[in-house]
Amino acid sequence: MSHAEEPAFEAVGLGRRYRRGWALRNCSLRLPVGRVAALVGPNGAGKSTLLHLAVGLLAPTEGTIRVLGDEVRARAHPRVAFLSQDKPLYRRFTVADMLSAGAALNERWDAPYAARLVDDAGLPSRARVGTLSGGQRSRLALALALGRRPELLLLDEPLADLDPLARRDVMATLMAEVAETGMTVLLSSHVLTDITETCDHLVVLGGGRVQVAGGIDDLVGGHRVLIGPAHQLGTHVPAEVVVEARTTSRQATVLVDDPGLAPGPDWVKHDAQLEDLVLAHLRRGQLPDTEQVPA
Amino acid sequence: MTWVAWRQHRTAVLSSLGVVLLIGLGLVALRLAATSSIRELGLTGCLRDGYFDPGCPAGAQSVLEDRFSSLLSWLPQFLIVLPVLLGVLVGGPLVAREFEQRTQLFTLTQSVGRARWWAVEAAVVGMPVTVALLTLGLVVGWAREPLYVLSPTRLESGWFETTGLVMGGYFLLAFCAAALLGLVLRNTVGAIALGVVAYLVLVPALSMLRPHVLDTTVVSAAPGTVMTDTYVPAGSRVLDVGYRSAAGEPVSPRYDQCGEPFNPATCAEEQGAVSERAEFIPPSHYWPLQLIETGLAIALAAVALLLGLLQVRRRVI
Structure with a gap:
């Protein structure tokens, strides 16, 4: 377990270059344990790149990135969960199949907890993922991320393309679980108003760099x-x-x-x-x- | 991981197995029909060493030909595309569809290593269909046995690729190559198209290479006698037949300058030929060649899997 002095998330001189140029450069960032941090910035600021680097989907071009005290590797950290922007899930799976997939793909998996989150969201277990609404799919994806019992939860634009009601549901579920578990959260958004009520920490990314970061207060x-x-x-x-x-x-x-x-x-x-x-x-x-x- | 891969691809695997099973049943029916026709026409025991016994019912051979020869001519042409078709249709989308639907963002952020993901996906889908096609190849060989006399030797291009073990090997190669292309291109259609093109180059190339893999047999005899069972056993794949002069040079007789009555061998002798030479792949080479070619396909498939492993480790999402 990581102790209090160890940041939940730490990037030093982090950079990632694509064929078209640098998406992120010279990015240094520390996120203390227990914070709920908003990662804001305009489209193309490097938010997704930063989160993909944190979860091992991308390898850094330069610099280092550590989560929960460990260097990020190709294999996702067992105590870090990630929810991608478009919430991609296997479309032909049923809700119950997705829960089985979560159990099969993870050593650390809280099946009763994930099942309860799915129940609370009112998701019919025999419905296929492809037939769910955007809000329902977000709730399912969130249940799958939380079922891993993460200490650090990374969310890429969790509220984009959700209607206001679904936004409130997703945010309420998320915040209830955060309050209960004390996990660290880093969530990205290009809309500031979505998150200022719920976050206590802010990271502003612009032009591939950290422009400002710290506690909101x-x-x-x-x-x-x-x-x-x-x-x-x-x-x-x-x-x-x-x-x-x-x-x-x-x-x-x-x-x-x-x-x-x-x-x-x-x-x-x-x-x-x-x-x-x-x-x-x-x-x-x-x-x-x-x-x-x-x- | 195994369960997830199975659940993802079970439709593809089960429908492939279904297609193979249907074809297999059709082949069993073919064999039964052939043996009963042979019995009904009184041809049992007439096929000795691949030739009709002259003492058998006259006209029976042509009846048998009428019934089965057109089927036997298109059957290998149909079967030869089966391994590649199944290979690219199942292998192309294997991981490409994950990239198209972006579900790799889910799969690769669970606690499964990338190498394991790639290996399990390939194994869960590739193995059952490979085994099915290996079996189908053996069934094809068994089903055409009674009709041996009507169809060219199984060493001939067409039958060689659709009997024995090579169908399984070709499927595995097409499947792994298409899966690799899908991983690199991240596009199902591109992977399928490129996979087919690669196969269309590979199969004729292998057929042309086949005579050079093992030593061929060369025999010489008096002009007009070499193409008999004494020299060239039934079931051989004949590569070349020609007359030779006393110096061993090839002789191409000019048949418009022959004497009467016309006899090509006599005519060739008049124009300097002293012997007739035949070069062929003997039937005993069938299984060694099958094993070599299947082994080669499996080795190439392994190379594709290995390249895929390097690609998934690159961490470019």
């Missing part, structure tokens, strides 16, 4: 929005703390990552909103390297 508490006269921006706000600055001819609105900064009497300080903060970091991440240092 720390992140929000570590940023401030300053509004003040545009002409004082260069002199009163140190360039190295600026995440993003927007100016009109008179007024500057600046997101800074130094909460203690007090530029002067002409400036008003607001709490930062998580969504603004994420978007600001993402916009900064999309700039070419040379322009990344704020002017």
Whole structure:
């Protein structure tokens, strides 16, 4: 068992190159045990690549990646479960067949637990996977992932292409199990609002790199929005703390990552909103390297 | 893992076995029909060393021919495509369908190693059908036995590939090659198409190589006498027959310059031939050649499986 000091997930200098170029580069990330972390970023940011690397579907081009203290290998870690974006399951299997497949393919398998999750989801055991709705298939895929009794659960866009009701069901099941077991979760999404209520940790991926990562409370508490006269921006706000600055001819609105900064009497300080903060970091991440240092 | 592979592919395996079983039953019926025809026509015991005994009922041979020779001519043409057809249709989708439906993202993230996944999928599907086709090859050989005199030797291309053990070997090779192509291309149709093309190149090539695998037999006799059972046993695959001069050079007689009455051997002698030479694969080479060719197919199939193992280990999802 991994002890508390060992991160559940740790990437150092991780990179993966495809024929078309780097999908992920220079990615370093630590996720402490017990966190429920959201991995957010626009489409093509490298979220799926990072998760595929974590579960051994891809080999890293450079750098290292460890889960639950062990180097990731081709064979999936027995205590790590993965739920892929399109929830691919054998279409011609019945729900009962899928549960048997889970039992047959895993040494560590909690059959009564998986069966209970399937029952709770109201899935008819003789229905074929191909006939299930998107929401039902997600519930089945989640039951199969949880049936492995993971200590680290990786979910790739678990809510994409689900209707709002199904989203709520899937999220509620997931969070109930997380609360009960204390497992670490890393779930990716390109929609921030899906997950801010349920997650306590945030990783923002943009342009194949980690733009910002940390506890959500720390992140929000570590940023401030300053509004003040545009002409004082260069002199009163140190360039190295600026995440993003927007100016009109008179007024500057600046997101800074130094909460203690007090530029002067002409400036008003607001709490930062998580969504603004994420978007600001993402916009900064999309700039070419040379322009990344704020002017 | 075995159960999952079986559950995934049981339809393909069972329908392949069903096809083989149906053909097998048809062949049993053929043999029964042939033996009863031979009995009914009074031809029992007339087929000595592959030739009709001249003392047997006149006209009976042509009746037997009418009944069975067209069947015997298309049967090997039909059977020869069976191993490759089953091989690519079962082997092509074996793992390619997982990639097409993206279920490898599920399978490969459970606690089953990649090598084991590849090996078990191939074994669970490939073994039963290989055994079925090995059996079918033996049944084909058994079913055509009574009609031996009507059909060319089983060393001839067509029968050689559809009797004995090579059908099983060819199926295994087509199956493993198509499975490998499916793994590399991740596309069922591409794997099937390329598998068929590879087979269409391979089978004629092997047929052309067959005479060079073991030493052929060469005999010489007086012109006009070599093609008798004394020199060339029934069931041989004759590769070449020709006249030779005293110096051992080939003689191709010009038959328009022959004297009367026409006799090709006499004519050849008039034009310098002193002997007639035949080169053939003797019937005793049938089983050694079967074993060699089946062994070669199994070895190539093993190479395909090994390449597949290297490919699955590459971890490109």
